[in-house]
Amino acid sequence: MVENILVVGSLGQVGQELVESLKADFGADRVIASDVRKPENFEGKFEVLDVMDKEALLSVVKKHGITQIYNLAALLSATAEKNPVLGWNLTIDGQFNVLNLAKEGHINKIFWPSSIAVFGPTTPRFDTPQKTIIEPNTVYGIGKLAGEMWNQYYHQKYGVDVRGVRYPGLIGWKSMPGGGTTDYAVDIFYSALRGEKYNCFLSETTALPMMHMEDAIRATRTIMEKPAEQVKLRTSYNISAMSFTPEEIAAEIKKHIPTFEIEYHPDFRQQIANSWPASINDAEARDHWGWKEKYDLKGLVSNMIENLKDRVK
């Protein structure tokens, strides 16, 4: 079957890399990137689209004969705290529109990016299992959890093929994050390579689950490609690669850039981080569809510095 793929929210940190990865395999003609604004120099097919606009979404789907949607549109954790209504509407109204397209038979597969933000302060913090206490206390986490439950509902009730993973903090050199609590782990490389002291907005001992973007894209592509029966959970899967504190990543960076300095001035994002797991157990993803990461902290830091050193001025 010929697949035509729509990536919603394609200008975000995951979207930019995902579009390139999909184009490389399916061909540029089969991948339609979309977002609420058009970038200046975009190569390939692009639609200006607000996923909350049901009619506009349907018309893009019909125009391009879309069969699959990756719905990446969201306000990340820190931004959503400042704009709760938009954070909720974008996550939930947007996903409802996408789920209903599948229910009505317009598309046949959906990817949903969930997050470690579905967990909350009452969740066991270390080696957090797939199924545990889930009581998020952030706008972003509440939206992601509600989305997970609606996905499972649409799968069970209407047979919608929706698949998702709970992303940890994502770190890559091709695209920048925006508005997340884990963004420090990307920003830190830019300060280090510019010879600047990094002012970290989390405390030195705040451990969070993290992953190289290359691994995150591979997880995303893998879960979408597996036969439906292997995707046994239709909420979203825990996926894990590494867990570190700001102090630990700074020490690893110092092995490459000995003059690097960091100081810690926690802001409102500290509370968000405190409510999230320090490390994740992803036994189900490994068992059901063969998830395995490539990068640990050492590999991630070398790879980031290697790729950014000639780009960062």
Ligand code: AKB
């Ligand atoms: C954020 O920090 O909000 C995101 C996430 C963990 O989902 N990177």
